Amino acid sequence: MTAADSNTRIVRWALVAGAVAGLLAVMAGAFGAHGLRNLVSERGLEVFQTAVSYQMYHALILVVASLMPVLGLPRKLLAVACGFWLVGILLFSGSLYLLVLTGTHWLGPVTPVGGLCFMVGWALLAIAALKK
Template structure:
């Protein structure tokens, strides 16, 4: 695999994005557990934890995709899957974080769009694997 190989680019940016997203998920989880416990309702803590969990799941998915070129699986579909997962993290988890922290309820309709982004990413991964 050369530096110009698309698989190398997927490895680098998916690994970095996954690591950053994972770090931020751990930080958000700690903030939620310690900083928000006496500030928001039990339901608010549950919603915040859901955002953290989905962010971490998809951070790990990005890291997993970064390993796929070693298995002979790379290409534009994987890149698109990663992009959809990143968009999902921003829209789904981001809207839930903001909802809990600010109480702005018009963000609610954004959350399902992020969920759809997560699902599209997984479908793209399935298609990429089947094409191989």
């Protein structure tokens, strides 16, 4: 495998992950709006919507970041940032979805770890932009 192939894979996985995360965010949003309305409290719907919103924001940045190597930003640093955003989606949004859908409160401490992953991803993006 050449360096160009490796660089293309870095871009491709972030694009695919962003597209899938965006698709799932739309599906979760529709489910929350139509399927949960009579099943959970108003606060539960707010928490679910927060999970959907953060998932969509980070799905979009995954897609955008996959295109940033065209601007000359370091691919490997972008790939690490994308990894943190993807883990953030799983931990932050995933724990909130499970909290609302199952009432499992022990997942509460996982949510801030996901938020921290989001922050690390954004910090790495800033570093990548400064390294250009």
